[in-house]
Amino acid sequence: MSVPVDGVVENEGLANIKKGGRHRLLRGLQRMASSPSLAHVGRQRSASSPYSTHSTLSCVSLASSPSPFAQASPGSYFSHFSADHSSAPTTPGSPVESPGYDGIETILAVRKIEHPLLHSTSISLPLDVKKKVARTNMWEKMPHEIKIHILSFLLPKELVRVSRVSKDFHTTCFDGQLWTSFDASEFYKEIPAESMAKIIVTAGPFVKDLNLRGCVQVEHYKRAEVLAKACRNLINATLEGCRNFQRTTLHTLLKSNEKLATLNLTGLTAVTNATCKIIAQSCPQLEMFNVSWCKHMDARGIKTVVEGCPKLKDLRAGEIKGFESSEVANALFKTNNLERLVLAGCDDLSDNALQIMVRGFDPEIDVLTDRPMVPPRKLRHLDLSRCTRLSNNGVKALGYLVPDLEGLQLSGVTSITDAALEPIIASTPRLTHLELEDLPELTNSLLSEHLAKAACASNLEHLSISYCENLGDTGMLPIFRNCTKLKSAFIDNTRVSDLVLAEAAAMVRERATAKTTTQKGVKPVASLNLVVYDCQNVTWTGVREVLSRNAEIAGRRNKPIQPTTNPNLYPSAEIISLKCFYGWQMTVDEHTKRVLSGDVGAANRLERKWALYMQANEEAGVTGANGRRRRRRAREAAQAHADEEDGDGVNTGGGVFTGRRRARTAACAIM
Amino acid sequence: MGLAYNTYLNCARIFACNNCKTHLANHDDIISRNFRGQHGKAFLFNTVVNVETGEPNERNMTTGRHIVRDITCRECKKVVGWKYDKAYETSEKYKEGKFILEAMLLCNVS
Numbered sequence: 001m002s003v004p005v006d007g008v009v010e011n012e013g014l015a016n017i018k019k020g021g022r023h024r025l026l027r028g029l030q031r032m033a034s035s036p037s038l039a040h041v042g043r044q045r046s047a048s049s050p051y052s053t054h055s056t057l058s059c060v061s062l063a064s065s066p067s068p069f070a071q072a073s074p075g076s077y078f079s080h081f082s083a084d085h086s087s088a089p090t091t092p093g094s095p096v097e098s099p100g101y102d103g104i105e106t107i108l109a110v111r112k113i114e115h116p117l118l119h120s121t122s123i124s125l126p127l128d129v130k131k132k133v134a135r136t137n138m139w140e141k142m143p144h145e146i147k148i149h150i151l152s153f154l155l156p157k158e159l160v161r162v163s164r165v166s167k168d169f170h171t172t173c174f175d176g177q178l179w180t181s182f183d184a185s186e187f188y189k190e191i192p193a194e195s196m197a198k199i200i201v202t203a204g205p206f207v208k209d210l211n212l213r214g215c216v217q218v219e220h221y222k223r224a225e226v227l228a229k230a231c232r233n234l235i236n237a238t239l240e241g242c243r244n245f246q247r248t249t250l251h252t253l254l255k256s257n258e259k260l261a262t263l264n265l266t267g268l269t270a271v272t273n274a275t276c277k278i279i280a281q282s283c284p285q286l287e288m289f290n291v292s293w294c295k296h297m298d299a300r301g302i303k304t305v306v307e308g309c310p311k312l313k314d315l316r317a318g319e320i321k322g323f324e325s326s327e328v329a330n331a332l333f334k335t336n337n338l339e340r341l342v343l344a345g346c347d348d349l350s351d352n353a354l355q356i357m358v359r360g361f362d363p364e365i366d367v368l369t370d371r372p373m374v375p376p377r378k379l380r381h382l383d384l385s386r387c388t389r390l391s392n393n394g395v396k397a398l399g400y401l402v403p404d405l406e407g408l409q410l411s412g413v414t415s416i417t418d419a420a421l422e423p424i425i426a427s428t429p430r431l432t433h434l435e436l437e438d439l440p441e442l443t444n445s446l447l448s449e450h451l452a453k454a455a456c457a458s459n460l461e462h463l464s465i466s467y468c469e470n471l472g473d474t475g476m477l478p479i480f481r482n483c484t485k486l487k488s489a490f491i492d493n494t495r496v497s498d499l500v501l502a503e504a505a506a507m508v509r510e511r512a513t514a515k516t517t518t519q520k521g522v523k524p525v526a527s528l529n530l531v532v533y534d535c536q537n538v539t540w541t542g543v544r545e546v547l548s549r550n551a552e553i554a555g556r557r558n559k560p561i562q563p564t565t566n567p568n569l570y571p572s573a574e575i576i577s578l579k580c581f582y583g584w585q586m587t588v589d590e591h592t593k594r595v596l597s598g599d600v601g602a603a604n605r606l607e608r609k610w611a612l613y614m615q616a617n618e619e620a621g622v623t624g625a626n627g628r629r630r631r632r633r634a635r636e637a638a639q640a641h642a643d644e645e646d647g648d649g650v651n652t653g654g655g656v657f658t659g660r661r662r663a664r665t666a667a668c669a670i671m
Numbered sequence: 672m673g674l675a676y677n678t679y680l681n682c683a684r685i686f687a688c689n690n691c692k693t694h695l696a697n698h699d700d701i702i703s704r705n706f707r708g709q710h711g712k713a714f715l716f717n718t719v720v721n722v723e724t725g726e727p728n729e730r731n732m733t734t735g736r737h738i739v740r741d742i743t744c745r746e747c748k749k750v751v752g753w754k755y756d757k758a759y760e761t762s763e764k765y766k767e768g769k770f771i772l773e774a775m776l777l778c779n780v781s
Contacts, residue, residue: 267692
């Protein structure tokens with residue numbers, strides 16, 4: 001008589017275990033639900049159900065499809081179990097209709113109940129002879145390093161999810177090696193504060209890069225404290241946007257992380273001059289320091305940091321007050337380490353301070369060249385946008401003292417003229433980025449005489465002269481002729497006209513020809529980004545010219561340049577991506593898309609259609625059908641505007657213009 | 672409602688509120704700069720983030736009658752510009768659904 005031991009029931013004497021077995025069957029059955037919902041998974045009906053056994057069994061999902069467990073492996077509990085109960089009515093041919101049950105239910109549902117005596121090809125061995133096959137747990141047996149390596153491919157969010165599988169998983173997932181870089185900028189909105197605090201505390205000293213930009217949930221001071229105490233080995237830290245970070249917490253964090261190399265504390269109100277002092281004392285390895293818009297500190301703090309951190313290369317201090325102080329400027333001059341200096345929006349910065357920064361107090365002037373004899377600055381990038389107090393005297397001092405300069409931004413320093421920029425342009429052969437937006441005093445001669453002929457002309461990659469109202473064709477044409485490496489040119493809101501567009505197209509065409517490739521049929525690439533919206537003198541003909549040149553360049557990339565001498569040399573295809581008046585922008589975008597995908601024929605057809613449309617519009621505007629009616633309507637609209645108050649954006653009281661008519665001036669066109 | 676998170680833009684040149692430096696719009700999203708607001712220059716943008724819109728008003732601009740809503744920065748609640756709801760002139764229809772941000776109330780971050 002077999003006794004069920006550990007569920008491994010011997011396959012003998014079916015009648016003996018029939019009665020007890022039926023109850024066991026009922027207990028193990030899963031009732032098929034009307035909708036395959038997983039809520040019923042794992043639920044066991046008690047034997048004392050209101051249903052009779054027969055009808056119970058008829059409701060059971062009896063899968064007829066062979067499952068891996070139905071092939072009776074000796075160690076499998078349920079298949080043995082099921083094989084014993086041949087007395088259960090079964091419809092072996094009934095199809096499975098519960099998709100949700102696969103995998104989970106296949107273990108538990110009764111399967112393929114057939115009379116073992118009818119079908120049996122093998123009978124399992126008696127219990128004492130049978131070898132117990134041990135269950136293998138692959139994950140447990142793997143070395144820890146391999147587990148870590150596997151988990152290192154998961155994203156942080158997935159790691160947290162996976163950690164709930166088991167205790168072992170939990171400890172492995174929160175192993176510090178997986179969390180050396182905690183970058184919350186993708187999921188800062190979704191992660192709750194406790195999870196974040198828990199992760200950082202567990203990872204603690206392993207975290208090297210910490211990016212908490214936008215994590216406002218750190219507000220609660222206790223959590224932030226915990227954070228600050230946990231991290232000791234930070235190398236890069238970004239706390240931008242953690243608005244209510246407490247000062248004491250911040251100080252603790254800074255004091256305990258001596259290896260800090262990049263520190264971004266943009267916009268934090270907790271940062272003061274005292275914070276800077278702590279940084280200067282405890283973070284000697286600091287290389288990048290960003291404290292833009294920290295309202296509660298000023299330039300003296302900057303001075304402490306600059307003097308205390310000899311490795312500092314990148315200093316960004318936008319909108320910090322107090323830069324008119326000459327001590328700060330002197331400190332910056334003496335420690336000549338900075339390669340990138342951003343002082344955008346510092347309206348305290350005066351000419352005097354800038355001069356001291358660049359050449360020190362009262363330098364010795366070289367008799368021959370009339371320039372100060374001081375070591376040149378190591379600056380590579382300088383941003384002085386919107387420093388409104390600066391004028392020619394200050395900016396001119398930069399000339400000849402910044403030979404390594406690669407990027408210069410002077411947008412919005414409205415009072416400077418050509419004279420300030422000439423020496424700089426003449427002495428910076430490596431200049432690639434030049435931003436001169438919103439400088440109304442500049443004239444074309446700066447561009448044509450100085451920039452186009454300078455040493456940096458061949459290196460210039462980015463030029464921006466938006467809103468410089470006096471600049472136009474005479475300045476930009478030589479630029480496009482000489483600056484062949486130009487990648488982007490923002491010339492909106494200037495006086496440029498179609499000629500410039502044509503010149504740009506010609507320049508791109510030439511450099512595409514010069515740059516040859518041995519591959520045939522390479523896809524065209526947009527190598528010049530030209531922005532010309534809001535320019536009154538740019539008309540649709542100029543835009544059309546650019547588009548047709550684009551199509552032409554793209555079209556000839558399949559023909560070798562010199563078919564006789566070198567049949568393998570093809571010109572590469574570079575086109576201009578244009579941003580123009582919004583009315584034509586959709587056509588331009590569509591045309592560019594077609595050219596970039598290689599479909600030049602479609603692009604040409606689009607261009608021709610657009611040209612016809614524009615021409616028809618032009619002609620129709622003056623004469624032609626409905627011309628007179630349109631002009632009359634336009635006149636009426638202008639008169640209607642003349643009646644109403646000129647709002648200029650503000651709604652000036654409604655009662656003023658009821659019933660009062662102004663004198664009609666037919667030529668008044670308010671728009 | 673939970674904590675209000677700000678959206679951060681990831682581009683080269685970003686315009687932000689002058690007061691609190693919340694990201695508002697991308698430089699590449701500018702449609703035109705040829706606008707004037709109450710404080711001088713203003714820019715027309717396709718999309719802006721981190722703003723809340725106010726009630727619609729009818730205003731007379733130099734270009735005609737429009738229905739506009741003021742937009743305010745989500746964090747510091749200052750007005751940064753307006754949004755066009757409806758334009759009565761056909762030539763101004765392109766502005767509908769677009770945003771104007773005033774240059775005075777913006778700053779550049781990069």
